[in-house]
Amino acid sequence: NLDGFKETSDSYVFVEAKCREPYSKKNKFYGQKYFELYDFISQSDNTPVTIDMDLTKGKEHEMEVAFRCNGNTVEYFDLKQMISHLLGVGTAILKKEKYADKQIRFFYLIYNPELLEFENGENKNKICNIYYQTCNEAEATISKELFKVVLLFLKEKYYPDSSVDINRIANNFSF
DSSP: OOSEEEEOSSEEEEEEEESSGGGSOOOOEEEGGGHHHHHHHHHOSSOSEEEEEETTSSSTTEEEEEEEETTEEOOSSOHHHHHHHHHHHHHHHHHHOOSOSSEEEEEEEEOOGGGSOOSOHHHHHHHHHHHHHHHHHHHHHOSHHHHHHHHHHHHHHTOTTOOOOHHHHHHTEEO
16 A cells, blocks of 8 residues: 555656654565566566565565665665555556556655754664665665566566556656
């Protein structure tokens, strides 16, 4: 579920907002149902995102997952959730041909902790460093290219008869 949606005359605006989430421990075990998608993303030459999956760790029907961008581990940005949001928007486009006619704008809002007062400057520095790393990870990972890879996966796997122009939709995407 996204935190916000607004339609304007020329665009569809999707909003995800974060306050404390970047500072909490991330789950590294996800359902194996994502294996095909994550493998498709990792095999693509069109995005710097790769996803390492270990099916031998975790519970039954789970896999241990590490998200990477340009070889660096994505530590704080919740890339799994963002990919899920891109899947939802992509499904609406390919299945219902909804959102295909305008710009698609995705806003990822993160509360800036620099606005807070801290008694301990060291704690503030740690929290601000996580904030900036989250922003950098989001900027590095989310792109027209990643959205296009998600759309290509959906079209190939679930909606081969969709007449939507994936290149046009991906070019209309901004983050």
